[in-house]
Amino acid sequence: MRRGLYIGRFQPYHLGHEAVLQKIADEVDEIVVGLGSAQASHTLENPFTAGERISMIWPSLRGLDVTCYVIPLWDIARNAVWVSHVRAMTPNFEVVYSNNPLVVQLFAEAGVEVMRPPLYRREVYSGTAIRRMILSGDEAWMRLVPFSVLSVIEEIGGIERLKNVSRSDDS
Ligand code: NAD
Numbered sequence: 186m187r188r189g190l191y192i193g194r195f196q197p198y199h200l201g202h203e204a205v206l207q208k209i210a211d212e213v214d215e216i217v218v219g220l221g222s223a224q225a226s227h228t229l230e231n232p233f234t235a236g237e238r239i240s241m242i243w244p245s246l247r248g249l250d251v252t253c254y255v256i257p258l259w260d261i262a263r264n265a266v267w268v269s270h271v272r273a274m275t276p277n278f279e280v281v282y283s284n285n286p287l288v289v290q291l292f293a294e295a296g297v298e299v300m301r302p303p304l305y306r307r308e309v310y311s312g313t314a315i316r317r318m319i320l321s322g323d324e325a326w327m328r329l330v331p332f333s334v335l336s337v338i339e340e341i342g343g344i345e346r347l348k349n350v351s352r353s354d355d356s
Pocket residue numbers: 192193194195196201202205220221222223259260261262263264267282283284285287288291302303304305306307310311312
C-alpha cells in the first residue's frame with residue numbers, strides 16, 4: 186500500500202490541480218489531499234473557506250479510481266515543526282506531491298520523498314490568475330475550473346465576496 190499526500194490551498198481548485206491528481210492516482214493506492222491554510226477565508230489570497238473548498242474538490246475525487254481523504258490543515262507559525270503537524274493530522278503517507286518551494290524544502294529536510302509533478306499550463310491554470318479574472322469580470326476563468334467549482338462559487342456568492350473583500354472602506 187502506497188499513500189501519497191497532495192498539499193494545496195486550492196483557492197480555487199482548477200484543472201491544473203485536477204491534471205496532477207489524475208497523475209497521482211496512477212502512481213499510488215490512496216491519496217491524502219492536505220487542504221492547506223484551512224483557517225483562512227474571506228481574503229483576496231484565500232477567499233474560500235475550508236468547507237467550501239472541500240465541496241469544490243469532492244466531486245473530482247469521487248471520479249478517481251483510488252481512495253481519497255481530504256484533511257483540512259491549519260497553518261502554524263513555526264515552519265520548522267510544520268511537517269510534524271501535518272503528520273499528526275493525516276493518515277501515514279510515503280510520498281508528497283508539491284511544487285511549492287517551501288513545502289518541498291520542509292519535507293525534503295524531514296527525509297520524506299517528494300515528487301514535483303509537471304506544471305500544467307501554469308500561465309493559464311493558476312489560482313492567482315483565476316482570482317484576478319474573477320475580479321476584473323473576465324468570464325474566461327469559468328473554463329479553467331471543473332463544473333463543481335463553478336456551482337459552489339455561484340451558490341455561496343463567491344464573485345461578490347471576492348469583489349467585496351478587495352474593496353477598502355472608501356472605495
Ligand atoms: P496551491 O493551491 O497554490 O497549489 C497546490 C499545488 O498545485 C502546488 O504544488 C502547485 O505548484 C500546484 N499547481 C498549481 N498550479 C498548477 C498547474 N497549472 N499545474 C500543475 N500543478 C499546479 O497551494 P500551495 O500554496 O502550494 O499550498 C501549500 C500550503 O501549505 C499552503 O496552505 C501553505 O500555507 C501551507 N504551508 C504551511 C506551512 C506552515 O503552516 N508553517 C508551511 C508550509 C506550507
